[in-house]
Amino acid sequence: MSKQEKKGVSKTADKDVQVHRGRALSPFDEMENMFDNFFDRSWPRSFMRPMKIDWGGMPEPFEGHTPKVDVINRDKEVLLKAELPGVKKEDVDVQVTDNSVTIRASTKHEEVEEKGEYYHRELSSGEFVRTLPLPAEVDGNKAKASFKDGLLELSLPKLVEAKRHSVNIE
Numbered sequence: 001m002s003k004q005e006k007k008g009v010s011k012t013a014d015k016d017v018q019v020h021r022g023r024a025l026s027p028f029d030e031m032e033n034m035f036d037n038f039f040d041r042s043w044p045r046s047f048m049r050p051m052k053i054d055w056g057g058m059p060e061p062f063e064g065h066t067p068k069v070d071v072i073n074r075d076k077e078v079l080l081k082a083e084l085p086g087v088k089k090e091d092v093d094v095q096v097t098d099n100s101v102t103i104r105a106s107t108k109h110e111e112v113e114e115k116g117e118y119y120h121r122e123l124s125s126g127e128f129v130r131t132l133p134l135p136a137e138v139d140g141n142k143a144k145a146s147f148k149d150g151l152l153e154l155s156l157p158k159l160v161e162a163k164r165h166s167v168n169i170e
Helices: 003-007 027-038 043-048
Strands: 009-011 016-020 069-073 077-083 092-096 100-115 118-133 144-148 151-157
Touching: 069 118, 092 151, 100 151
Parallel strands: none
Antiparallel strands: 009 016, 069 077, 077 151, 092 100, 100 118, 144 151
């Protein structure tokens, strides 16, 4: 046996064939080994980590996540509360259907500093869109919205009022 055959590689007329524990590898096993050897083991994990942008001390728009939203199912209405920090009232758009609500919000920040020959300008922006299913059909034409201190509140009257019943436990 040659040194190459002891290491697990045998020579054929036109190519090398890898041998694994005394048997030839299938083309699929060979492809798997090629990918394992080509990419570092930690390679996929680097793409799974969220990209962190340095905003130079400015608050990050939405900090890389969608804002918190509470949906409260009451007897006569569905109440929705969404936290939208740093968003102005005119930068919020709400669309209502019979069974869902879509909230779109954006932030824009521009900072300019000029001192003699020194000029510094920073821009940042962020946007999010979220569609939420509602627990009951609502009358979108009678919806009421308020926005104060970064908190959006929607009151959505139900088309059919929920009726609660007591259930006896046996």
